[in-house]
Amino acid sequence: MRQPCAGRGFAGIIANMKFCSACGSDRIEFRIPEGDSLPRYVCSACGTIHYQNPKVVVGCIPEWGGRVLLCKRAIEPRHGLWTVPAGFLENAETVVAGAARETLEEANARVEVLSPYTMISLPNINQIYLIFRARLLDLDFGPGAESLEVRLYDEHEIPWEELAFRTVTRTLRNYFLDRKTGAFPTRVSTLERRLREPAHYAPR
Amino acid sequence: MRQPCAGRGFAGIIANMKFCSACGSDRIEFRIPEGDSLPRYVCSACGTIHYQNPKVVVGCIPEWGGRVLLCKRAIEPRHGLWTVPAGFLENAETVVAGAARETLEEANARVEVLSPYTMISLPNINQIYLIFRARLLDLDFGPGAESLEVRLYDEHEIPWEELAFRTVTRTLRNYFLDRKTGAFPTRVSTLERRLREPAHYAPR
Numbered sequence: 471m472r473q474p475c476a477g478r479g480f481a482g483i484i485a486n487m488k489f490c491s492a493c494g495s496d497r498i499e500f501r502i503p504e505g506d507s508l509p510r511y512v513c514s515a516c517g518t519i520h521y522q523n524p525k526v527v528v529g530c531i532p533e534w535g536g537r538v539l540l541c542k543r544a545i546e547p548r549h550g551l552w553t554v555p556a557g558f559l560e561n562a563e564t565v566v567a568g569a570a571r572e573t574l575e576e577a578n579a580r581v582e583v584l585s586p587y588t589m590i591s592l593p594n595i596n597q598i599y600l601i602f603r604a605r606l607l608d609l610d611f612g613p614g615a616e617s618l619e620v621r622l623y624d625e626h627e628i629p630w631e632e633l634a635f636r637t638v639t640r641t642l643r644n645y646f647l648d649r650k651t652g653a654f655p656t657r658v659s660t661l662e663r664r665l666r667e668p669a670h671y672a673p674r
Numbered sequence: 675m676r677q678p679c680a681g682r683g684f685a686g687i688i689a690n691m692k693f694c695s696a697c698g699s700d701r702i703e704f705r706i707p708e709g710d711s712l713p714r715y716v717c718s719a720c721g722t723i724h725y726q727n728p729k730v731v732v733g734c735i736p737e738w739g740g741r742v743l744l745c746k747r748a749i750e751p752r753h754g755l756w757t758v759p760a761g762f763l764e765n766a767e768t769v770v771a772g773a774a775r776e777t778l779e780e781a782n783a784r785v786e787v788l789s790p791y792t793m794i795s796l797p798n799i800n801q802i803y804l805i806f807r808a809r810l811l812d813l814d815f816g817p818g819a820e821s822l823e824v825r826l827y828d829e830h831e832i833p834w835e836e837l838a839f840r841t842v843t844r845t846l847r848n849y850f851l852d853r854k855t856g857a858f859p860t861r862v863s864t865l866e867r868r869l870r871e872p873a874h875y876a877p878r
Binding site for chain 1: 677690691692693694695696697698700709712724725726727728729730762763764765766767768769770771789790793795797798800802804819859860862864
Protein backbone atom coordinates (compact mmCIF):
# COMPACT_ATOMS: atom_id res chain seq x y z
CA MET A 471 0.00 0.00 0.00
CA ARG A 472 1.15 3.47 -0.77
CA GLN A 473 2.84 5.50 1.90
CA PRO A 474 2.56 9.15 0.96
CA CYS A 475 5.68 11.01 0.02
CA ALA A 476 4.57 14.34 1.42
CA GLY A 477 6.30 15.00 4.70
CA ARG A 478 8.56 11.99 4.50
CA GLY A 479 9.75 11.54 0.97
CA PHE A 480 10.10 14.47 -1.34
CA ALA A 481 9.01 17.33 0.85
CA GLY A 482 10.15 16.93 4.43
CA ILE A 483 13.23 14.79 4.14
CA ILE A 484 13.85 14.53 7.84
CA ALA A 485 10.56 14.03 9.63
CA ASN A 486 9.93 17.08 11.70
CA MET A 487 9.83 16.01 15.32
CA LYS A 488 8.25 18.54 17.66
CA PHE A 489 7.35 16.24 20.57
CA CYS A 490 9.01 13.16 22.03
CA SER A 491 7.05 10.06 21.00
CA ALA A 492 8.20 8.30 24.18
CA CYS A 493 7.37 10.88 26.88
CA GLY A 494 5.42 13.66 25.09
CA SER A 495 7.84 16.42 26.06
CA ASP A 496 8.42 19.31 23.67
CA ARG A 497 12.04 19.63 24.82
CA ILE A 498 13.36 18.16 21.56
CA GLU A 499 16.82 19.17 20.44
CA PHE A 500 18.51 18.38 17.15
CA ARG A 501 22.08 17.72 18.22
CA ILE A 502 24.93 15.21 18.14
CA PRO A 503 24.50 12.78 21.06
CA GLU A 504 27.56 11.94 23.13
CA GLY A 505 29.67 9.30 21.39
CA ASP A 506 27.88 9.84 18.10
CA SER A 507 28.96 11.78 15.04
CA LEU A 508 25.68 12.89 13.49
CA PRO A 509 22.89 15.13 14.76
CA ARG A 510 19.73 13.36 15.95
CA TYR A 511 16.47 14.38 17.51
CA VAL A 512 17.13 13.96 21.23
CA CYS A 513 14.59 14.41 24.02
CA SER A 514 16.07 16.50 26.81
CA ALA A 515 13.36 15.33 29.18
CA CYS A 516 13.68 11.55 28.94
CA GLY A 517 16.92 11.18 26.97
CA THR A 518 15.45 9.17 24.10
CA ILE A 519 17.38 9.47 20.86
CA HIS A 520 15.10 9.31 17.84
CA TYR A 521 17.09 7.81 14.96
CA GLN A 522 15.90 8.33 11.41
CA ASN A 523 17.17 6.21 8.56
CA PRO A 524 16.65 5.82 4.81
CA LYS A 525 13.61 4.00 3.46
CA VAL A 526 13.83 1.20 0.93
CA VAL A 527 11.72 1.26 -2.23
CA VAL A 528 11.32 -2.20 -3.80
CA GLY A 529 9.93 -2.99 -7.19
CA CYS A 530 10.43 -5.03 -10.29
CA ILE A 531 10.60 -5.14 -14.06
CA PRO A 532 7.95 -7.74 -14.93
CA GLU A 533 9.04 -9.47 -18.14
CA TRP A 534 6.79 -11.27 -20.62
CA GLY A 535 8.59 -12.44 -23.71
CA GLY A 536 10.49 -9.40 -24.89
CA ARG A 537 8.11 -6.95 -23.25
CA VAL A 538 8.00 -5.29 -19.84
CA LEU A 539 5.02 -4.25 -17.75
CA LEU A 540 4.63 -0.58 -16.86
CA CYS A 541 1.99 1.24 -14.82
CA LYS A 542 0.55 4.70 -15.48
CA ARG A 543 0.31 6.45 -12.14
CA ALA A 544 -3.11 7.40 -10.80
CA ILE A 545 -1.58 9.23 -7.84
CA GLU A 546 0.77 12.09 -7.10
CA PRO A 547 3.61 12.65 -7.46
CA ARG A 548 3.86 12.24 -11.23
CA HIS A 549 0.20 11.49 -11.86
CA GLY A 550 -0.27 10.22 -15.43
CA LEU A 551 3.37 9.22 -15.93
CA TRP A 552 4.69 5.68 -16.30
CA THR A 553 6.67 3.60 -13.83
CA VAL A 554 7.70 0.08 -13.00
CA PRO A 555 5.65 -1.25 -10.09
CA ALA A 556 7.47 -0.20 -6.89
CA GLY A 557 6.83 1.13 -3.42
CA PHE A 558 8.07 1.33 0.14
CA LEU A 559 9.25 -1.88 1.76
CA GLU A 560 7.15 -2.61 4.84
CA ASN A 561 8.21 -3.81 8.26
CA ALA A 562 8.22 -7.62 8.60
CA GLU A 563 8.63 -8.01 4.84
CA THR A 564 11.46 -9.40 2.72
CA VAL A 565 12.70 -7.44 -0.28
CA VAL A 566 11.42 -10.14 -2.64
CA ALA A 567 7.98 -10.25 -1.00
CA GLY A 568 7.80 -6.46 -1.10
CA ALA A 569 8.61 -6.28 -4.80
CA ALA A 570 5.96 -8.93 -5.57
CA ARG A 571 3.38 -7.21 -3.35
CA GLU A 572 3.84 -3.85 -5.05
CA THR A 573 3.43 -5.52 -8.43
CA LEU A 574 0.23 -7.17 -7.29
CA GLU A 575 -1.12 -3.93 -5.79
CA GLU A 576 -0.28 -1.64 -8.68
CA ALA A 577 -0.80 -3.97 -11.64
CA ASN A 578 -2.81 -6.89 -10.25
CA ALA A 579 0.03 -8.96 -11.66
CA ARG A 580 1.63 -12.08 -10.29
CA VAL A 581 5.37 -12.42 -10.76
CA GLU A 582 8.25 -14.69 -9.92
CA VAL A 583 10.91 -12.31 -8.62
CA LEU A 584 14.28 -13.14 -10.19
CA SER A 585 17.56 -11.34 -9.49
CA PRO A 586 18.25 -7.88 -8.06
CA TYR A 587 18.99 -5.51 -10.88
CA THR A 588 19.35 -1.84 -9.94
CA MET A 589 20.34 -0.53 -6.52
CA ILE A 590 20.05 3.25 -6.62
CA SER A 591 20.82 5.52 -3.69
CA LEU A 592 18.94 8.82 -3.51
CA PRO A 593 20.76 10.51 -0.63
CA ASN A 594 18.84 13.77 -1.00
CA ILE A 595 15.54 12.12 -0.20
CA ASN A 596 16.87 9.32 2.02
CA GLN A 597 15.75 6.48 -0.20
CA ILE A 598 17.31 3.33 -1.63
CA TYR A 599 15.71 1.78 -4.72
CA LEU A 600 16.02 -1.98 -5.15
CA ILE A 601 14.54 -3.03 -8.48
CA PHE A 602 14.45 -6.72 -9.39
CA ARG A 603 14.01 -8.52 -12.65
CA ALA A 604 10.84 -10.59 -12.51
CA ARG A 605 8.93 -13.06 -14.67
CA LEU A 606 5.28 -12.24 -15.22
CA LEU A 607 3.34 -15.45 -14.55
CA ASP A 608 0.23 -14.76 -16.63
CA LEU A 609 -1.46 -12.03 -18.66
CA ASP A 610 -4.32 -11.57 -16.22
CA PHE A 611 -3.26 -8.10 -15.05
CA GLY A 612 -4.88 -4.69 -14.87
CA PRO A 613 -4.67 -1.38 -13.05
CA GLY A 614 -4.75 -1.43 -9.24
CA ALA A 615 -6.04 1.52 -7.21
CA GLU A 616 -2.84 3.49 -7.78
CA SER A 617 -2.70 2.98 -11.54
CA LEU A 618 -4.71 4.43 -14.43
CA GLU A 619 -3.49 1.87 -16.93
CA VAL A 620 -1.14 -1.10 -17.07
CA ARG A 621 0.37 -2.46 -20.24
CA LEU A 622 3.24 -4.39 -21.78
CA TYR A 623 5.81 -2.42 -23.73
CA ASP A 624 8.27 -3.49 -26.35
CA GLU A 625 11.61 -1.70 -26.16
CA HIS A 626 10.80 0.60 -29.09
CA GLU A 627 7.47 1.58 -27.52
CA ILE A 628 8.78 2.70 -24.11
CA PRO A 629 7.43 6.22 -23.39
CA TRP A 630 10.84 7.61 -22.44
CA GLU A 631 9.53 11.17 -22.18
CA GLU A 632 6.67 10.12 -19.94
CA LEU A 633 8.48 8.09 -17.31
CA ALA A 634 7.66 9.14 -13.76
CA PHE A 635 11.07 8.96 -12.08
CA ARG A 636 14.74 9.09 -13.00
CA THR A 637 15.19 5.78 -11.17
CA VAL A 638 12.79 4.21 -13.67
CA THR A 639 14.49 5.78 -16.69
CA ARG A 640 17.91 4.63 -15.52
CA THR A 641 16.69 1.13 -14.70
CA LEU A 642 14.99 0.64 -18.07
CA ARG A 643 17.88 2.15 -20.06
CA ASN A 644 20.34 -0.21 -18.38
CA TYR A 645 17.94 -3.10 -18.76
CA PHE A 646 17.62 -2.81 -22.53
CA LEU A 647 21.38 -2.29 -22.91
CA ASP A 648 22.16 -5.34 -20.77
CA ARG A 649 19.59 -7.40 -22.59
CA LYS A 650 21.67 -7.16 -25.74
CA THR A 651 24.45 -9.07 -23.95
CA GLY A 652 22.21 -11.32 -21.88
CA ALA A 653 24.10 -10.47 -18.66
CA PHE A 654 22.31 -8.54 -15.92
CA PRO A 655 24.76 -7.70 -13.13
CA THR A 656 23.35 -5.81 -10.15
CA ARG A 657 23.94 -2.19 -11.07
CA VAL A 658 24.76 0.15 -8.19
CA SER A 659 24.47 3.89 -8.67
CA THR A 660 23.47 7.19 -7.13
CA LEU A 661 21.03 9.88 -8.18
CA GLU A 662 21.82 13.26 -6.74
CA ARG A 663 19.43 16.16 -6.52
CA ARG A 664 18.31 17.26 -9.96
CA LEU A 665 19.83 20.61 -10.75
CA ARG A 666 17.47 23.20 -12.08
CA GLU A 667 18.39 23.61 -15.71
CA PRO A 668 19.08 27.06 -17.10
CA ALA A 669 16.17 28.50 -19.05
CA HIS A 670 17.87 28.14 -22.42
CA TYR A 671 18.14 24.40 -21.85
CA ALA A 672 14.38 24.12 -21.39
CA PRO A 673 12.77 21.75 -23.85
CA ARG A 674 11.08 23.59 -26.71
CA MET B 675 28.42 5.50 14.14
CA ARG B 676 26.58 2.84 16.01
CA GLN B 677 22.88 3.15 16.51
CA PRO B 678 21.88 0.98 19.44
CA CYS B 679 19.78 -2.08 18.78
CA ALA B 680 17.90 -1.98 22.06
CA GLY B 681 14.45 -0.61 21.52
CA ARG B 682 14.69 -0.54 17.76
CA GLY B 683 16.55 -3.58 16.56
CA PHE B 684 16.42 -6.81 18.44
CA ALA B 685 14.25 -5.88 21.38
CA GLY B 686 11.46 -3.53 20.41
CA ILE B 687 10.88 -4.28 16.75
CA ILE B 688 8.25 -1.64 16.24
CA ALA B 689 9.20 1.53 18.05
CA ASN B 690 6.72 2.05 20.80
CA MET B 691 4.92 5.29 20.09
CA LYS B 692 3.06 6.73 23.07
CA PHE B 693 2.80 10.36 21.97
CA CYS B 694 2.37 12.01 18.61
CA SER B 695 5.69 13.56 17.53
CA ALA B 696 3.78 16.17 15.49
CA CYS B 697 1.26 17.48 18.05
CA GLY B 698 2.19 15.85 21.38
CA SER B 699 -1.19 14.19 21.89
CA ASP B 700 -1.37 10.82 23.66
CA ARG B 701 -4.35 9.78 21.54
CA ILE B 702 -2.26 7.34 19.51
CA GLU B 703 -4.02 4.36 17.98
CA PHE B 704 -2.45 1.41 16.22
CA ARG B 705 -4.90 0.77 13.41
CA ILE B 706 -5.27 0.42 9.65
CA PRO B 707 -5.76 3.89 8.15
CA GLU B 708 -8.48 4.33 5.55
CA GLY B 709 -7.27 3.17 2.16
CA ASP B 710 -4.32 1.33 3.66
CA SER B 711 -3.88 -2.38 4.36
CA LEU B 712 -1.50 -2.45 7.33
CA PRO B 713 -1.83 -1.09 10.86
CA ARG B 714 0.07 2.11 11.61
CA TYR B 715 0.44 4.44 14.55
CA VAL B 716 -2.19 7.10 13.86
CA CYS B 717 -2.76 10.25 15.91
CA SER B 718 -6.47 10.70 16.57
CA ALA B 719 -5.88 14.34 17.50
CA CYS B 720 -4.08 15.67 14.43
CA GLY B 721 -4.46 12.77 12.00
CA THR B 722 -0.77 12.20 11.40
CA ILE B 723 0.10 8.67 10.30
CA HIS B 724 3.47 7.57 11.65
CA TYR B 725 4.95 5.10 9.16
CA GLN B 726 7.72 2.76 10.26
CA ASN B 727 9.89 0.93 7.77
CA PRO B 728 12.84 -1.48 7.75
CA LYS B 729 16.37 -0.21 8.35
CA VAL B 730 19.24 -0.98 6.02
CA VAL B 731 22.51 -2.37 7.39
CA VAL B 732 25.43 -1.83 5.01
CA GLY B 733 28.85 -3.36 5.26
CA CYS B 734 31.59 -5.05 3.33
CA ILE B 735 34.02 -7.92 3.04
CA PRO B 736 37.36 -6.13 2.81
CA GLU B 737 39.70 -8.33 0.73
CA TRP B 738 43.50 -8.31 0.79
CA GLY B 739 45.04 -10.99 -1.35
CA GLY B 740 43.26 -14.15 -0.31
CA ARG B 741 42.37 -12.84 3.12
CA VAL B 742 39.38 -10.96 4.52
CA LEU B 743 39.24 -8.40 7.31
CA LEU B 744 37.10 -9.16 10.35
CA CYS B 745 36.40 -7.15 13.51
CA LYS B 746 36.00 -8.49 17.05
CA ARG B 747 33.11 -6.64 18.60
CA ALA B 748 33.75 -4.38 21.59
CA ILE B 749 30.03 -3.69 22.02
CA GLU B 750 26.81 -5.56 22.66
CA PRO B 751 25.13 -7.43 21.21
CA ARG B 752 27.65 -10.23 20.64
CA HIS B 753 30.56 -8.59 22.46
CA GLY B 754 33.77 -10.51 21.74
CA LEU B 755 32.48 -12.19 18.59
CA TRP B 756 33.67 -11.54 15.03
CA THR B 757 31.91 -9.71 12.24
CA VAL B 758 32.48 -8.03 8.92
CA PRO B 759 32.38 -4.25 9.31
CA ALA B 760 28.74 -3.19 8.99
CA GLY B 761 26.16 -0.85 10.49
CA PHE B 762 23.03 1.16 9.89
CA LEU B 763 22.84 3.22 6.74
CA GLU B 764 22.39 6.89 7.63
CA ASN B 765 20.13 9.49 6.09
CA ALA B 766 21.74 11.43 3.22
CA GLU B 767 24.16 8.57 2.59
CA THR B 768 24.58 6.22 -0.37
CA VAL B 769 24.89 2.48 0.23
CA VAL B 770 28.48 2.52 -1.01
CA ALA B 771 29.44 5.47 1.20
CA GLY B 772 27.78 3.80 4.17
CA ALA B 773 29.66 0.54 3.70
CA ALA B 774 32.96 2.42 3.43
CA ARG B 775 32.17 4.58 6.46
CA GLU B 776 31.39 1.59 8.65
CA THR B 777 34.66 -0.03 7.60
CA LEU B 778 36.55 3.12 8.48
CA GLU B 779 34.79 3.47 11.84
CA GLU B 780 35.09 -0.14 12.96
CA ALA B 781 38.44 -1.08 11.48
CA ASN B 782 40.12 2.23 10.62
CA ALA B 783 40.40 0.71 7.17
CA ARG B 784 40.09 2.35 3.79
CA VAL B 785 38.40 0.34 1.06
CA GLU B 786 37.28 0.58 -2.50
CA VAL B 787 33.75 -0.80 -2.45
CA LEU B 788 33.24 -3.24 -5.31
CA SER B 789 30.00 -5.10 -6.10
CA PRO B 790 26.99 -5.87 -3.91
CA TYR B 791 27.27 -9.42 -2.67
CA THR B 792 24.66 -10.51 -0.12
CA MET B 793 21.21 -8.99 0.30
CA ILE B 794 19.62 -10.60 3.33
CA SER B 795 16.15 -9.77 4.62
CA LEU B 796 15.51 -10.18 8.33
CA PRO B 797 11.77 -9.63 8.48
CA ASN B 798 11.53 -10.43 12.20
CA ILE B 799 13.71 -7.48 13.13
CA ASN B 800 12.85 -5.22 10.17
CA GLN B 801 16.32 -5.10 8.73
CA ILE B 802 17.89 -5.54 5.30
CA TYR B 803 21.58 -6.41 5.13
CA LEU B 804 23.51 -5.22 2.07
CA ILE B 805 27.06 -6.55 2.17
CA PHE B 806 29.49 -5.56 -0.57
CA ARG B 807 32.77 -7.01 -1.70
CA ALA B 808 35.52 -4.44 -1.19
CA ARG B 809 39.22 -4.06 -1.83
CA LEU B 810 41.30 -3.07 1.17
CA LEU B 811 43.53 -0.20 0.05
CA ASP B 812 46.37 -0.59 2.56
CA LEU B 813 47.36 -2.50 5.69
CA ASP B 814 47.18 0.53 7.97
CA PHE B 815 44.12 -0.66 9.90
CA GLY B 816 43.29 -1.24 13.54
CA PRO B 817 40.37 -1.43 15.94
CA GLY B 818 37.95 1.49 16.04
CA ALA B 819 35.94 2.36 19.15
CA GLU B 820 33.50 -0.49 18.53
CA SER B 821 36.12 -3.19 17.96
CA LEU B 822 38.49 -5.03 20.31
CA GLU B 823 40.65 -6.38 17.52
CA VAL B 824 40.82 -6.28 13.74
CA ARG B 825 42.68 -8.82 11.65
CA LEU B 826 42.96 -10.51 8.29
CA TYR B 827 41.82 -14.11 8.04
CA ASP B 828 42.64 -16.81 5.57
CA GLU B 829 39.71 -19.07 4.74
CA HIS B 830 40.98 -21.91 6.94
CA GLU B 831 41.40 -19.55 9.90
CA ILE B 832 37.86 -18.10 9.95
CA PRO B 833 36.47 -18.46 13.50
CA TRP B 834 33.19 -20.01 12.34
CA GLU B 835 32.06 -20.76 15.89
CA GLU B 836 32.77 -17.21 17.01
CA LEU B 837 30.97 -15.21 14.35
CA ALA B 838 28.61 -12.59 15.74
CA PHE B 839 25.62 -12.88 13.41
CA ARG B 840 24.05 -15.42 11.09
CA THR B 841 24.18 -12.80 8.35
CA VAL B 842 27.97 -12.81 8.67
CA THR B 843 28.20 -16.61 8.67
CA ARG B 844 26.02 -16.87 5.59
CA THR B 845 27.88 -14.11 3.77
CA LEU B 846 31.31 -15.62 4.44
CA ARG B 847 30.21 -19.19 3.63
CA ASN B 848 28.84 -18.07 0.28
CA TYR B 849 31.88 -15.92 -0.33
CA PHE B 850 34.38 -18.74 0.02
CA LEU B 851 32.22 -21.07 -2.07
CA ASP B 852 31.84 -18.49 -4.83
CA ARG B 853 35.54 -17.71 -4.73
CA LYS B 854 36.27 -21.19 -5.99
CA THR B 855 34.40 -20.35 -9.20
CA GLY B 856 35.43 -16.70 -9.39
CA ALA B 857 31.82 -15.56 -9.93
CA PHE B 858 30.13 -13.49 -7.24
CA PRO B 859 26.46 -12.94 -8.15
CA THR B 860 24.41 -10.84 -5.75
CA ARG B 861 22.91 -13.45 -3.41
CA VAL B 862 19.42 -12.70 -2.12
CA SER B 863 18.09 -14.58 0.88
CA THR B 864 16.05 -14.39 4.07
CA LEU B 865 16.86 -15.17 7.67
CA GLU B 866 13.82 -15.97 9.75
CA ARG B 867 13.65 -15.88 13.51
CA ARG B 868 16.04 -18.40 15.03
CA LEU B 869 14.11 -21.19 16.69
CA ARG B 870 15.19 -22.05 20.18
CA GLU B 871 16.94 -25.38 19.93
CA PRO B 872 15.93 -28.26 22.22
CA ALA B 873 18.31 -28.74 25.14
CA HIS B 874 19.79 -31.95 23.75
CA TYR B 875 20.96 -30.03 20.71
CA ALA B 876 22.99 -27.66 22.85
CA PRO B 877 26.68 -27.67 21.96
CA ARG B 878 28.73 -29.78 24.36
